[in-house]
Amino acid sequence: MGKSRIELGRYRLFDAREKLRGAEVLLRNSLFKESVARSYYAMFSAVRALLAMEDLDSQKHSGVISLFNKHFVKSGMVSRDLGRLLLSARDYREKGDYGDFVVVTRDEAEEQLLAAKRVIVEITEVIEREYPLG
Numbered sequence: 001m002g003k004s005r006i007e008l009g010r011y012r013l014f015d016a017r018e019k020l021r022g023a024e025v026l027l028r029n030s031l032f033k034e035s036v037a038r039s040y041y042a043m044f045s046a047v048r049a050l051l052a053m054e055d056l057d058s059q060k061h062s063g064v065i066s067l068f069n070k071h072f073v074k075s076g077m078v079s080r081d082l083g084r085l086l087l088s089a090r091d092y093r094e095k096g097d098y099g100d101f102v103v104v105t106r107d108e109a110e111e112q113l114l115a116a117k118r119v120i121v122e123i124t125e126v127i128e129r130e131y132p133l134g
Helices: 003-028 032-053 061-073 080-098 106-130
Strands: none
Touching: 003 032, 003 106, 032 061, 032 080, 032 106, 061 080, 080 106
């Protein structure tokens, strides 16, 4: 495995954790819709970290999600729940970003934050086990 993939994976995991911290700050400040968006992007960055390990990526969110499901969810490398959590988070983010009169509750934002934490933890464990970062 080339060093550039390892570095890219590390960077994307760092980015995922940074976005997760942003989601926490937004939640604490009652910016629930923005917190949900940051939680999604935290998950998305973690998924892209895993894809980097196989030299996979896409320019579209739908492409990243499709590659993740095809190469990691269907193979059983990650739990099926992660695919569902990612899709649900994307739906929340899209409704919040593009929908009119969308209200996100504290409970929904907390649920998405917990989902993001779970995705990041599981993906980090998979990367450490399957693709040691050194």
